[in-house]
Amino acid sequence: MDLKIxxxxxxxxxxxxxxxxxxxxxxxxxxxxxxxxxxxxxEAFEKILSQRSPTVTNGAGWDAGRAPGDRARITVERQAVDA
Structure with missing residues (x-):
């Protein structure tokens, strides 16, 4: 059930x-x-994963991604799942 969620x-x-x-x-x-x-x-994702602490090199890109991330709905209402 957790995998489906x-x-x-x-x-x-x-x-x-x-x-x-x-x-x-x-x-x-x-x-x-x-x-x-x-x-x-x-390529950027692989580079970030290889670093210990990612750095922001494009402030506009950070802001453009941060705003939708903040608006994202990440709550999950648990409902019965038929097996």
């Missing part, structure tokens, strides 16, 4: 994050790369 939570957050990212639109960086390309995201 966790999957629902992750899916909900993914949908909310995707919606916020699409609403924000594409922005080209100094190196003429789009911030929203999946390869760039994967």
């Amino acid at each position: 966790t999957e629902l939570l992750v899916t909900s957050l993914l949908v909310q994050a995707t919606r916020a990212m699409v609403a924000e639109g594409s922005e080209i960086t100094r190196t003429e790369m789009s911030r929203t390309r999946s390869q760039v995201v994967e």
